[in-house]
Amino acid sequence: MLGKLMKYEFRATGQTMLPLLLFLLVSAVGVNLSARIVDHSDSNAAQFVAGILMFLFVMAILVLSVMSIFLMAQRFYKNFLTDEGYLMFTLPVSVHGLLWSKIFVSAIWFVAVGLADVLAAFIATFKVSAVVNIAGNIKDMFSYITTEYALNGAAFVAEGIIIVFLACAGMCLLFYAAMAVGFSFPRHKWLLSVVFFFVFQLVLQIFGLGGMFTWVQSVGPASTASVFAQVHTSMLVVIAAEAAFCAIFYVITALMLKKKLNLE
Amino acid sequence: MPIFECRNLTKNYGGVQALSNVNLTVESGRIVGLLGPNGSGKTTMIKLANGLLTPTSGQVLIDGIAPGIETKKLVSYLPERTYIPLWMDLGQLLDFFADFYGDFRRDAAMEMISHLGIDMKQKVKEMSKGTREKVQLIMVMSRAARLYMLDEPIGGVDPATRDYIIGTIIGNYDPQAAVIISTHLIADVENVLDDVIFINKGEIVLQSSVDDIRQKYGKSVDALFREEFRCWEN
Amino acid sequence: MEWQLDANAPIYSQLIESLELAIVAGQFSPGERLPSVRDMALEAGVNPNTMQRALQELERNGLVFSQRTAGRFVTEERRLIDEAKKALAGKNIRSFLDSMSRLGYGKEEIIALIRSDTGEAMANANI
Numbered sequence: 348m349l350g351k352l353m354k355y356e357f358r359a360t361g362q363t364m365l366p367l368l369l370f371l372l373v374s375a376v377g378v379n380l381s382a383r384i385v386d387h388s389d390s391n392a393a394q395f396v397a398g399i400l401m402f403l404f405v406m407a408i409l410v411l412s413v414m415s416i417f418l419m420a421q422r423f424y425k426n427f428l429t430d431e432g433y434l435m436f437t438l439p440v441s442v443h444g445l446l447w448s449k450i451f452v453s454a455i456w457f458v459a460v461g462l463a464d465v466l467a468a469f470i471a472t473f474k475v476s477a478v479v480n481i482a483g484n485i486k487d488m489f490s491y492i493t494t495e496y497a498l499n500g501a502a503f504v505a506e507g508i509i510i511v512f513l514a515c516a517g518m519c520l521l522f523y524a525a526m527a528v529g530f531s532f533p534r535h536k537w538l539l540s541v542v543f544f545f546v547f548q549l550v551l552q553i554f555g556l557g558g559m560f561t562w563v564q565s566v567g568p569a570s571t572a573s574v575f576a577q578v579h580t581s582m583l584v585v586i587a588a589e590a591a592f593c594a595i596f597y598v599i600t601a602l603m604l605k606k607k608l609n610l611e
Numbered sequence: 612m613p614i615f616e617c618r619n620l621t622k623n624y625g626g627v628q629a630l631s632n633v634n635l636t637v638e639s640g641r642i643v644g645l646l647g648p649n650g651s652g653k654t655t656m657i658k659l660a661n662g663l664l665t666p667t668s669g670q671v672l673i674d675g676i677a678p679g680i681e682t683k684k685l686v687s688y689l690p691e692r693t694y695i696p697l698w699m700d701l702g703q704l705l706d707f708f709a710d711f712y713g714d715f716r717r718d719a720a721m722e723m724i725s726h727l728g729i730d731m732k733q734k735v736k737e738m739s740k741g742t743r744e745k746v747q748l749i750m751v752m753s754r755a756a757r758l759y760m761l762d763e764p765i766g767g768v769d770p771a772t773r774d775y776i777i778g779t780i781i782g783n784y785d786p787q788a789a790v791i792i793s794t795h796l797i798a799d800v801e802n803v804l805d806d807v808i809f810i811n812k813g814e815i816v817l818q819s820s821v822d823d824i825r826q827k828y829g830k831s832v833d834a835l836f837r838e839e840f841r842c843w844e845n
Numbered sequence: 846m847e848w849q850l851d852a853n854a855p856i857y858s859q860l861i862e863s864l865e866l867a868i869v870a871g872q873f874s875p876g877e878r879l880p881s882v883r884d885m886a887l888e889a890g891v892n893p894n895t896m897q898r899a900l901q902e903l904e905r906n907g908l909v910f911s912q913r914t915a916g917r918f919v920t921e922e923r924r925l926i927d928e929a930k931k932a933l934a935g936k937n938i939r940s941f942l943d944s945m946s947r948l949g950y951g952k953e954e955i956i957a958l959i960r961s962d963t964g965e966a967m968a969n970a971n972i
Contacts, residue, residue, distance in 0.1 A: 351710045359698055426696075433694035437661050438711050439683040533625050606665055610658075642892055774890075781886050784893045802856060802891045822855035822895070831852035 348440045352448035359426075360418055364456055367414060368463050371407040375467035378404045382471075404471060408464055415460045419453040420522045428530045432610045442604050446523070446597070454515035506582040513589035520596035521547055527600045531607035551592060558588055612675050614639045614685075614758050614789045615660065619669035622655055622813075629655040631813040632669070639757065640786040642803055645793040646836060647810040653793040654691070656810075657760050661688050673758060684713065687756035691763045693743050697736035701729060701746065708750055720753035723779070741772055748776055752783045759790040765799055777803055798833040807832055809839065846872060848889040856891055860899035863889075868908055868919055869930040876921040879909065 381397035426435055427445070435445060525547055529540025562584060613636035620633040630652045637643050645653050658664045659671045662678035673682035695704055701724065708715045724731070727745060735743060748764065761780075765773045780790060780803060792800055797807075801821060809817040816839070824832050846867055850859050867873055879885070882900060886893040900917060903909040907925050911917045920926065945955050959966075 348711075354710075355707060358703070359696065362698065430690075430692045430694045431696055433663070433688075433690040433692065434696070436663055437683055437686070437688050439680045440711070441680060608663055610663060640894065642894070777890060778887055781890070781893060782883060784883065784886070798852070801852070802850060802889075805892055805894050822857050825853060825855045829853060833852065 348444050349448055349451075352440065352444055353452055356422070356448050356452040360422060360452060360456065363414065363418055364459075367407070367411050368459065371404075371411055371463055371467050372470065374400065374404040374407045375470040378471040379473055404467070408467070411460050411463070415453075415456050416518070419449075419456070419519055420526070422453075423449055423519075423523050424526055427604065428526065428610075430610070432608070436604075436608060436610075442601050446601060446604070449523070450516050450519050453519045454512055457515045457518075458511065502579065503582070506579070506586065509586055510582065510589065513586065513593055517589055517593050517596070520593055520600060521551070524596040524599040524603075527603035527607075531603050531609055533609070547596070554592075555588070613637055614674055615791065616672045616675075617656070617669070618672070620656070620659065620666055620671055621668045622652075622659060622664060623667045624664075629813050630659070633810075633813070633815055635808060635815055635818060637758075637789050637791060637806075639789050641805045642780070642784070642790045642792070644797065644800060644804040644807040644832075645791055645810060646795065646797055646807055646832075648795055648840060651810045652813040653810060654762055655813075657688070657762050657791075657793060660758075660760060661686060685757040687751045687754040687759045689747060689751040689759075689761045689764055691766070693735075693740075693747070695735050695743070695747060695750070698734065700732050700734045702731045704735065704746070704750065705731075708754070712754055714755040716753050716755055720749055723749045723753070741768065744768060745772065745775065748779060752779050755785070755788075757788050759788060761790065761792045763794055763796075764792060765794065765796055773799055797836050798831070801832050804832075809836065811840075846885075846888065848891075850889070850891070856895050857899055860889065860891065860896060861902050864899060864903055865908065865929055865933065869926060869933055873919045875919055875923055875926060877919050878915070879917045879919065881916065 377400040378397075381393070381400045384393050385397045425431055426449075436442075438445075522544065525544035526540045528543045529538075530536045532539050562581075615635075615637040617633045617635050620630055621628070622630040633652075633656065645656070647653050655664065656671075659666060660673060660678060662683065671678060673685055676682050699707065705717060705720060708720075709717050724746075727742075729738075729742060729746065735746070738746065748761075751759065751761070764776050764780075768776070777800065780792070784790075792804070794800060804821050806818070806820050807824070808815060821832055824835055828835050846863075848860075848863055850856060850863075873879060879900075880888075882893055882897050886896040889896065900909060904911060904917075906929075907922070908920055908929055909917055910920055942955070950958070
């Protein structure tokens with residue numbers, strides 16, 4: 348069931364996201380080509396065109412980031428809180444399946460946008476300037492880490508992936524919980540959703556900062572543990588904190604959808 | 612085991628008692644009209660049956676079970692609104708229903724669609740309101756469900772569409788299944804109903820067969836309803 | 846087949862009447878196979894359960910019989926059809942006489958009216 352739900356979620360979102368991703372990569376190629384032309388000529392026209400293409404490229408990055416977040420929130424709203432909710436909530440699937448399908452698909456798009464940004468940056472700067480060595484440097488860094496500290500390197504990557512996923516899920520759930528609560532009220536649904544969004548954000552920030560303070564103080568300046576052990580523990584603490592927040596917002600969202608669904 | 616049952620069902624929300632101690636049963640093989648004015652609690656009862664609302668007290672049971680994943684496999688629900696995603700085309704919509712409902716009869720749906728001459732590639736957002744309503748009805752009636760719940764299926768449609776809808780309900784008749792039609796337009800569906808349930812202000816006022824009413828009162832259910840309703844309004 | 850359904854009388858009895866009339870009037874020949882319950886219900890715009898019960902009543906009084914898989918058929922016993930025809934005729938006559946007597950006509954006047962009116966009235970009624 349989860350797979351099927353995700354399939355349709357991808358179909359619904361792909362129509363928007365794929366053209367934008369394509370546009371990003373194409374504009375990256377445009378930047379690269381125009382930059383080379385500018386390198387080899389003094390023409391003002393060439394510089395002007397290169398400027399425009401660079402502007403488009405930057406816009407593409409911005410639009411993609413904003414759109415992926417906007418789309419994530421919009422899908423939740425449209426599919427669960429409007430008339431489509433009559434279809435989704437009468438399917439023989441659990442609320443959990445419905446929620447996770449949205450979280451996974453949104454997270455995958457966030458990561459895809461991130462990777463596309465990196466790829467686009469490489470394309471745009473490929474053999475154009477001194478930035479050309481970045482790829483090589485990153486590769487060296489990875490091989491150094493993994494050969495010297497093989498287990499740790501892999502563990503860092505795994506922890507990094509989990510942290511990224513939880514961050515994506517957390518962002519989704521922040522929006523979802525705010526909307527699920529806001530729409531459970533009979534009136535002023537949008538206003539209340541925005542209010543709850545800021546309230547949840549505030550709570551998150553307070554606990555996040557407070558948690559960081561206590562953590563830093565408890566670690567102490569001169570720790571005897573190795574650098575890697577400290578980094579590991581920090582990452583695990585971050586994972587635990589993210590997981591806790593995700594769990595809280597997940598429970599809020601699921602409860603609201605199960606008990607307080609208020610389709611018109 | 613009645614396919615649909617309400618036991619002392621009460622639902623309050625928004626400060627209003629939408630349903631008040633409702634008791635009723637519907638057996639398989641019956642086509643039942645849930646009749647009442649707007650705001651009488653019909654839609655609330657249907658939403659409760661589909662798990663879209665939870666009771667304040669009492670129970671609603673589908674084949675003896677409370678609403679959940681298992682009952683959703685048995686119930687085919689046609690809401691009053693356009694609930695199919697606008698971005699899908701007809702082919703994708705068929706895939707969707709086939710994917711999630713084991714009792715979806717794709718061939719039956721295809722037959723009705725080709726009968727109406729709708730293009731498979733047409734997107735829902737491009738369809739006229741009448742076509743959308745017919746498509747939704749086709750999707751709902753193409754499931755081999757145990758309980759069909761149709762909320763105002765003929766409200767606001769032209770006579771040809773209305774006849775099509777009633778014809779679909781008759782033609783789809785299955786003695787293993789029950790059909791509950793909720794409406795305030797009684798005259799149009801009266802001949803199709805076995806039994807009627809009158810509901811007003813959240814309470815059941817009358818439950819009887821159509822012919823018993825005609826026999827006893829010497830008038831159509833529609834005529835009786837209009838008379839009663841005038842009394843209820845006071 | 847023509848289905849005339851009055852909204853103020855039970856559907857069940859009206860279906861029986863319509864079916865009897867159709868058989869007696871020859872719309873269905875003796876031994877002819879009747880359409881399925883579903884098709885007739887669709888045509889009449891009524892609940893298949895009610896149509897089924899009406900057909901079962903016709904089976905009970907012998908005008909119709911069913912063969913398990915083959916469907917329902919009009920009886921081949923013309924005697925039964927004739928009896929039903931006579932019964933319906935009797936009902937019509939009684940109803941006619943009742944209306945006429947309420948208009949104030951007596952027996953001799955009624956017979957005289959029929960005799961004199963016969964040509965035109967019968968032509969109009971396709972007799």
